[in-house]
Amino acid sequence: MIRHHLSDALLTGYSAGTLPEAFNLLVATHVSMCDECRVRLQAQDAVGGALLEDSAVMAMADGALAATLARIGDDAPETPAPRPASPGIFPAPLQDYVGGDSDAVAWRSVGGGVRQAILTQAPGSSARLLYIPPGTAVPDHGHHGTELTLVLQGAFHDETDHFGRGDVEIADEALEHTPVADTGSACICLAVTDAPLRFNGLIPRLLQPFLKI
Ligand code: ZN
Numbered sequence: 001m002i003r004h005h006l007s008d009a010l011l012t013g014y015s016a017g018t019l020p021e022a023f024n025l026l027v028a029t030h031v032s033m034c035d036e037c038r039v040r041l042q043a044q045d046a047v048g049g050a051l052l053e054d055s056a057v058m059a060m061a062d063g064a065l066a067a068t069l070a071r072i073g074d075d076a077p078e079t080p081a082p083r084p085a086s087p088g089i090f091p092a093p094l095q096d097y098v099g100g101d102s103d104a105v106a107w108r109s110v111g112g113g114v115r116q117a118i119l120t121q122a123p124g125s126s127a128r129l130l131y132i133p134p135g136t137a138v139p140d141h142g143h144h145g146t147e148l149t150l151v152l153q154g155a156f157h158d159e160t161d162h163f164g165r166g167d168v169e170i171a172d173e174a175l176e177h178t179p180v181a182d183t184g185s186a187c188i189c190l191a192v193t194d195a196p197l198r199f200n201g202l203i204p205r206l207l208q209p210f211l212k213i
């Protein structure tokens with residue numbers, strides 16, 4: 001039972017093909033686990049398609065913008081199909097990216113029993129896997145940009161709520177938190193971070209990924 005979902009801005013950005021690779025990975029992985037977000041993403045794809053076909057928008061656009069809009073269709077990733085649950089812990093998009101399940105990951109200790117593996121690191125965005133032993137806390141921290149944490153196994157809680165398998169926590173600069181893994185089983189998460197993502201208001205939020213404002 002997933003209670004914490006992706007934001008509209010993330011689904012729109014994914015649909016438009018303008019998210020950093022790390023965010024694409026997390027969105028695809030959550031959507032493969034979540035019927036609700038798969039339906040929302042299909043709706044976003046329809047909005048994006050309608051926008052591209054709107055000749056008024058194309059007429060308004062200068063050359064560079066028109067080229068950007070024309071390119072979006074090529075760049076946009078496919079909506080991940082619901083796939084049968086893959087054997088193991090990682091959903092299929094993550095298994096494809098890692099080249100296997102959690103036993104294929106090159107885990108490194110970061111102290112206190114916590115382990116991590118960096119999957120991709122680029123200026124402005126990174127993705128890593130975290131392994132948190134049962135009952136263990138990750139040192140409290142704030143955020144410079146946006147941090148998304150997707151639970152793959154076990155569960156954790158922090159000052160805001162409780163997060164189980166499939167849940168996404170969306171943290172920003174305003175949040176300072178201390179995630180603690182539930183007792184029982186280790187918590188394995190996919191965490192991605194990025195600085196520039198900021199969205200205010202419905203219209204800019206919908207258009208920003210298309211127009212790269
Ligand atoms: Zn969802």
Ligand code: ZN
Binds near residue numbers: 141143147
């Ligand atoms: Zn955090």
